Amino acid sequence: MKAYVYNGYGGPEVESLADVPRPAPGPGQLLIAVDAAGVNPADWKRRTGTMRAAGSASDRPAEQFPLVFGREAAGLVAATGPGVDGFALGDPVFGNSDGGGFSEYAVLPAALTAHRRPGLAATDAATLPVAAATGYDGIRQLGLPAGATVLINGVGGGVGVAAAQVARHQGLTVIGTASAGKKDFVESLGVTHVEYGPGVADRIRAAAPHGIDGIYDQVGGPALEDVAPLLTDRSKLVSAGDRATVARLGGSPVARARNRQVLDAVADLVISGALRPSVTHTFPLDQAAAALRLVEDGHVQGKVVIEVAK
Numbered sequence: 001m002k003a004y005v006y007n008g009y010g011g012p013e014v015e016s017l018a019d020v021p022r023p024a025p026g027p028g029q030l031l032i033a034v035d036a037a038g039v040n041p042a043d044w045k046r047r048t049g050t051m052r053a054a055g056s057a058s059d060r061p062a063e064q065f066p067l068v069f070g071r072e073a074a075g076l077v078a079a080t081g082p083g084v085d086g087f088a089l090g091d092p093v094f095g096n097s098d099g100g101g102f103s104e105y106a107v108l109p110a111a112l113t114a115h116r117r118p119g120l121a122a123t124d125a126a127t128l129p130v131a132a133a134t135g136y137d138g139i140r141q142l143g144l145p146a147g148a149t150v151l152i153n154g155v156g157g158g159v160g161v162a163a164a165q166v167a168r169h170q171g172l173t174v175i176g177t178a179s180a181g182k183k184d185f186v187e188s189l190g191v192t193h194v195e196y197g198p199g200v201a202d203r204i205r206a207a208a209p210h211g212i213d214g215i216y217d218q219v220g221g222p223a224l225e226d227v228a229p230l231l232t233d234r235s236k237l238v239s240a241g242d243r244a245t246v247a248r249l250g251g252s253p254v255a256r257a258r259n260r261q262v263l264d265a266v267a268d269l270v271i272s273g274a275l276r277p278s279v280t281h282t283f284p285l286d287q288a289a290a291a292l293r294l295v296e297d298g299h300v301q302g303k304v305v306i307e308v309a310k
Helices: 042-048 128-142 160-168 180-188 200-207 221-230 244-250 262-273 285-294
Strands: 002-006 013-018 027-040 072-080 093-097 105-107 114-115 148-153 173-178 192-195 216-217 238-241 279-284 303-307
Touching: 002 285, 013 285, 027 093, 027 128, 042 285, 072 105, 072 128, 072 238, 093 105, 093 262, 114 262, 128 160, 128 216, 128 238, 128 262, 148 160, 148 221, 160 173, 160 216, 160 262, 173 180, 173 200, 180 192, 192 200, 192 279, 200 221, 216 221, 221 244, 238 244, 279 285, 285 303
Parallel strands: 148 173, 148 216, 173 192, 216 238, 279 303
Antiparallel strands: 002 013, 027 072, 027 105, 027 303, 072 093, 093 114
């Protein structure tokens, strides 16, 4: 099958479109014929070697290259492994993959796969397992009551966009930091836009005179350090962007649920119209490099999706 792979750790020079063996599903797994795959920062971070997959630690077998990009995908069930119930050949599904979505076929754990119901397009479904589910998990973890104000630090990316809409659906007031160029996009989500950069905390205070009740961070580092003092209760500080910094500041990394129930929940939000996946760019499989560069450069708004032609 055709797949977009990386042949070692490094920069874009290690990537290529390749012919690789079609995988077979093992126990508890599904093989899907991929229709669409979401593109995430974790894809290029894994390629650099800074975000290793399970099994690549020094006390475990090394990863075997080439490795296929892609951590979320939607498609049709092509085969089921031993012990898999509730899925039939041809069923439209979407779910998580630990690698393999940028391909004609991908293996998904059945426990992390959901049925794609009418009203949910494959291109939209392919954005839900990583970005939308992470946004959902973070807002649920904060547990803020309706009427509270949440700051989403880095609202313009895939996770931030989903988190903002989930928060709005739960009756929260949302403030979001993003670049000046994303102002119109951010405001289209019903979010009060605040520009990044020096003085950001003062601008947030002006936008939220009654204070910030919770922060869901997507950026980490100095940008997180700039906004953390806005909170008096650091238990309401959650980050999807920087585990070390958020822990040092008294908060917590986002706790991913990673189950079918969350996938069904975010799908329900899309079907009801409460969550727009905001797919802003699509690319065919043979242009996966361009899709990755768009995400790696850090200036994309919304989600980027690879569509696999049949």
